[in-house]
Amino acid sequence: MDTYHDTGCSKAPSCLKCPFDPCPKETERRGRKPKEEKVEKRNRQIFLLAAGGTPTLKLAQQYHLSRRQVNKVIHDLKARHN
Secondary structure, X not given: OOOOOOOOOOOOOOXXXXXXXXXXXXXXXXXXXXXXXXXXXXXXXXXXXXXXXXXXXXXXXXXXXXXXHHHHHHHHHHHXXX
16 A cells, blocks of 8 residues: 655645645646636726727626626736835
């Protein structure tokens, strides 16, 4: 029988007690970006399109969000850039 050595990764000392989902190691191996990065990229796209004059309703439909969520994204990014 092989012995499993739980070495963890740079984000967590133990794989078996890791608080992250999905696993950072698996995410890196598959070449995928973590969810937070995807959301941040989407939010930047929404912000730029809104700044260019795209209506909130159209953005909400395009990104499958509510108009309130789109307005929050725009508000948050404006606040961050000021």
